[in-house]
Structure formats: C-alpha cells, structure tokens
Amino acid sequence: MEDLITCVEEQPQPPSSLPNSWTNQHSDSAQRTDEEPKAVGGFVLVHAGAGYHSESKAKEYKHVCKRACQRAVERLRAGALAMEAVAAALVELEDSPFTNAGMGSNLNLSGEIECDASIMDGKSLHYGSVGAIRGIKNPVLVAHRLLSEAQKGKLSAGRIPPCFLVGRGAHDWAVAHGIPPCPAEKMATKFSLSAYKRNKRKMEIAEKMDTPENPMKRRRQSSETENGSECLDTVGAIVVDQEGNVASAVSSGGLAMKHPGRVGQAAHYGCGCWAQNSCNSNPYSTAVSTSGCGEHLIRTMLARECSVALQAEDAHQALLDAMQNQFISSPFLASEDRVLGGVIVLRCCRCEEDPPSQDLQASLAKTSRPLWWSSCGAIARRACAWATCQPRTAGPRPTSPGCPQGRCQATPWPSRGGCVG
Template sequence: MEGITNSAEEQQPSTPLSNSWSNKQESSKNEKPKPVGGFVLVHAGAGYHSESKAKEYKHVCKRACQRAVDRLKAGALAVEAVTAALVELEDSPFTNAGMGSNLNLSGGIECDASIMDGKSLHYGAVGAISGIKNPVLVANRLLSEAQRGKLSAGRIPPCFLVGRGAHDWAVSHGIPPCPSEKMFSLSAYKRNKRKMELAEKLDTGHNQTKKRRQSCENVSFINGGNHGCLDTVGAVVVDLEGNVAAAVSSGGLAMKHPGRVGQAAHYGCGCWAENTCNMNPYSTAVSTSGCGEHLIRTMLARECSTAMQSEDAHQALLEAMQNKFISSPFLASEDRVLGGVIVLRCCRCVEAPPSQNIQGILVEFLWSHTTESMCVGYMSAQDSKAKTHISRLPPGTVPGQCLAIEGGVCRLSVVE
C-alpha cells in the first residue's frame, strides 16, 4: 500500500470542565456547576491547497473550531455546535461552500448540505439550493422539524428538499434569502468558461494522448475555481453528554450541470453520526469531501462509521479507505478515486477510582484523503486555540491511487 502517513497527538486538559463555570460559582455556591465542553474537528475540503493560500485555509478552520467550541461552552449540544462550525466555513470566500461556492454552467450557484444527529439519528439535507447564504441552516431546520413529529393529517415531514422547493421552504421557515449577485464572482465564471471551452476543443483533436492530458489539466483547474480544486467542507463534534453530530456543505464542481446534486446532500455519503448503543461500543461521526460521484457510489461516510467499531481505529479507517473506496468494485472503471474523510469516535471512560466520581470521554479523531491535500482543524473546550494542519500525500505518490492518514487522541474529563 502506498502513501500512508501517521501521526498522533494526545491532549490532556489542564483543568476539569466544571471549572469553566467557576465565575458563576460565587453567586450560586449551593448549586452544582453544570459541566460543559466537548471537541470539534473540521475540514476545509479535500483537493489541492496551494501554499499561497495555506494561511487563509488554516485561519478559516481555526474560526470554525472556535465558533463550535463557543457554543459547546455555552452548553449547546453537538448538533448546534456542528452547525455553528459549518456557518463559519460557508461564510468564507476561500471555501467551496455557501458564499464562496463554485458556479454552474449557467453562471449560478446551487449548493448542497446535510447534517445528522447521532442521538436521534435524524438527518436533514438540501440539494441544488440557490439564494440561501448558509444552506446548512436549512438542513438543520429540516432536521429539527423532523424531530417535532408528524405534520397535520399525519404527513411525514421532509428530510431532503431540492431546488426551488428547498429555497421556498427555507424562507417560509424564517431563513432569509440572499441575492445571487452577492454570492458569486463573474470574473471567475468567465475564466472557467474559457477553460472549459478550450477543453472541449481539445476533445475534437486527433492527438488522443495530448488531448486527454491537456483536457484533464484544464478540467482540474476549472473544478477548483478560486479554491485550488477543493470540494465539500465539513465538521464533526462530540459534546460532554457523549452526543455526536456531523455536517457537510458544498458548492459542488465548477461548471457543473444545473440541478446536479453531490454527495454533500446524500444520506450516508456526505456525513454520518451515530451515538453508541448496545450493538456499537463507540459513538462515531464522519464528514466527507472530494468527488461527489465517487463518494455517492461508495456511501463512504456510512462505510467509515461502520469500520470505526473495530478495536484499532487507525487500521480500520485505513482498510475502509483502501477496500471500500480506492479499490471499491463500484469504482472499478475509475483511474483515480478522489476523496477525503474526517472521522471522530468516542466512548465513556473512567479516569480515576470510582470513589472520586471522575469520568470522561476518550475521543479518537482521524482524517484520511486520496487527494493531494486536505486542510483540517481541531479543538477541545479546554484548548486556548485550535490546531490546524494541511495534510499532504507523500512526494512521488499518485493522487487517487494512494492515501494519507493521520490523527490523534483527546481526553475530556468531567466531575460528575
């Protein structure tokens, strides 16, 4: 197996999570402080991250982590925190999601997004939605509406809406529309249009080898737009109750056909979250990125979640990426299989003798990609700032035919 790297970091909180509420203890000495906190892992897309924009990619990951941790410190559950992280990623002009989305063939923006709650196992998604600045807010609202139960006359509430219907539903539920002209760059569209036309001209040429090479180069650049060939952004979160949640958001491929819906909206393909139960010893949360069609045909998010129930998380993810993705029989006709995942799994653990009543959550977090690079950030509620990293394939390896895998461990402590 080629191109495998591994690193691990262990974060030890310096104080128990209950200390984060110490300022309130003066006014409520007789009340037991409510523990707050958790952990977040985000990604800014799998693809190619240029060195010239590395600082911007890392910065947006830091902001997304901080946004989620702020919500966790305020007592929010995992779903609310993961939504906050995605809003920050969608608001950045450097990511291919929300405000920074790629343009389709018609020069418009159509976004995909989904979110999943590991506690209720509910899921909400939107596909090819236009005129909404933060598609993840619509996906999250669909999820929360589904949790309320059936509609009038016993109707089942929708979990996945697309196109104009998704836009109108969002507006009717209080999510403000955003004028399309505020969400795209006309110059980028014209530039990509010229490159696509050049690629189409090459398709009529007689030199097949040169045609394939140059066409691939042009389409690769087009798909990156201003993002260096980046796709879906996402996040995974665990709160101190042990609930997990995952979310993804994407502007899709540049110059895509109007109406195309990528993996970011598809169930089991863009994200997955599932709390521990009798059958599963671990809670797991997964968010994917890369070529949507490859991720849809392999249902990679759910495959990785299932794999994480094995004892060795690192080995399990490595085998899942190799056997369920790169070597998947569903992608046998593909020369290069492009994608990336961030994965979080956790379980309750006892960190002291039972008499001290101290418990915690052991969090293992990993990322893996077959693309040239993937930018990630992570942070616990005890950290003063997020850590970021641009993971790259080892030199000399071929994107789409090999993989990189890295990760770490974090222990979250709480006095009960």
C-alpha cells in the same frame, strides 16, 4: 495509477522537528498555544476540503478553520448540544469567500451557484439535507431546520416531514421557515467569478480541440481544467459535546462547471456525513464528514462505511482499511483512473470511572491534495491518531512496524491544525 496509504500518528508530546513540507506550513504552531481557548467539555474537528487549494490563500484557509472551531466551542460552552455546535462551525465556513460552500462557491455551467449541505444528529439519528439550492447564503441552516422540524413528528393529516429537499422546492421551504434569501449577485465573489471565466475559456479551447485526430490532447486539456479549480469540494465538521452526543455536517458548492441540477455527496444520506451515538449494538459513538469528488463518495457511501469500520477495536487501522478496501480499491470505482476523497472521523465512549470521562479518538484520511483542518477541545485519556492516505505513482511501498500489509509509515504529526499536504 496505484494508490498507497501513508499513516501518520500524533505523538504524546510535540515532536522536536517536523518534515520540511510541514514545517513551512506550521512555522507559528508553537506560538498558537496561548491563543487557544481553555479546554471545554467536548471536541470539535473541522476541515476546509480535500482538493486543489490555492497556496496563496493558505493563511485564509488556516484562519477560517480556526474561527469555525471557535464558533463551535462557544456554543458548547453555552450548553448547546453537538448538533447546534456543528451547525455553528459550518455557518462560519460557508460565510468565508475562500471556501467552496455557501457564499463564494463554484459556479456551474450556467454561471450560477447551487449548493448542497447535510447534517446528522447522533442522538436522535435524524438527518436533514438540501441539494442544488440557489439563493441561500447558509444551506446548512436549511438542512438543520429540516432536521429540527422532522424531530417534531408528523405534519398535519399525518404527513411525513421531509428530510431532503432540492432546487426551487428547497429554496421556497427555507424562506417559508424564516431563512432569508440571498440575491445571486451577492453569492458570487470576485474569486469564484474569476475562476468561472478562466474555466469557461479552458472548456471552449478543449471543445475546439475535440477532433478525431486529437483525442489524447483534448483529454489532457480537460484534465488540466479540472485540476486548475482552486476550490474542489466539501467543507465539514464533527463534534462531540460534554454529554457524549456526536453530530456531523457538510456543505459544498460542488464541482466547478458542474451541470445545473447536479447534487453531490454533501446532500446524500450516508455519503456526506454520518453521526451515531453508542447503543447496545455499537459500543462507540462515531461521527464522520467526507470531502472529495462527490460521484466517488456517493458510489461508495464512504461516510457510513467509515462509521461501521470505527466499531473495530483498533480505530486507526480500521480507518486505513476502510479507505483502502471501501474506497481506493472499491469495485464501484474500478473504472476510475484516480479516486479523490478525504474524511475526518471521531469515535468516543463513556469510561466507567468516578467521575466518568470520555475516551475519544479522532482521525483524518485522504487520497487527494492538501486537506486543511483545525481542532479544539479537551480530549481525555488518549491522544488522537491521525491517518493520511495518499496516492503514489513511483518509489518503494512505505512500511512501518505493525503493518503486515506494508501500507503504513509512521511520521510525527503537528498538533491543533494546519494542512495535510
């Protein structure tokens, strides 16, 4: 299957008309302006995952993304730094029964919920993460606490504080540091339990069909089981505060019917999220949050790769190139029929003005099905550039002026949030 890139750029003014596939999902966008909070010194971008989402829950996905943005903005208004704001956004996403993070996450083969989460602070470059943790409603709070404790320095007897904990050890550490446990029966929702029972039945049917005479039929059934998952993967957020600090975070319940103990990209360094303030060698501050098939994102370290690419002068084209060269066409994924992933990114720098302002660009890119997102905040000087990378199986290669590789197609973009389908 051939994966091509489609590029979408936001216009300075809202477009007078949108493609039908977007208009149906954003019919109330014109009325949403009055509901949005006043501009705040900073920017927040969240996503609810790039995967196989249920169309019947479109309203819930939109609302939870908006609420997550609002929680982060509230923290920024109160004077919090980017790291605190991004954690607040993730808590809101984890608390929703409609996302695959925290409460309501996908169940594994044993019928249990194991979650991954990580957070990175661009100012200190510290990082905290947990993998395959059970019985904690908000895994991102454990990751955040790990990061905060690491910033305090060494432990007694000169011991190095942990930045990544898994399984029972992660759970016990969280409880010991004041994060309350959550009973397993309260972690699962009627939606996640229903999906588990449905997927288990499909797996049982597929195993019965696993005979030498029916290899193709079994593979097709397995594919249908995977694609039937209503919540595939990771939620995330990226934030820049009024001081120009950046932070990013991700949280995930992992793949449906995963093997117990499996840890996805949401917990791996450089794979789930990345945040780095500007310095002498990097003129731009960057923040990245990924979503998709964890194994694909781990093998390519996509979050770090995108952050490095964003140091180029043309951030928009750099993101497209990174998705194409470091992910879609990566030699590490050459054996895969199709790669599944998405990213939200931002970069910013301080402008030499009086008073100083932030020059900020935000982008998103994906190769999978719909990616639900929302944004809030004040963006100075420059409009956002958005990108979406979509697999195509047929038809002519799209082109647009200024794209010598013939990979891009310029299209109007709806503002403030919704679904990239």
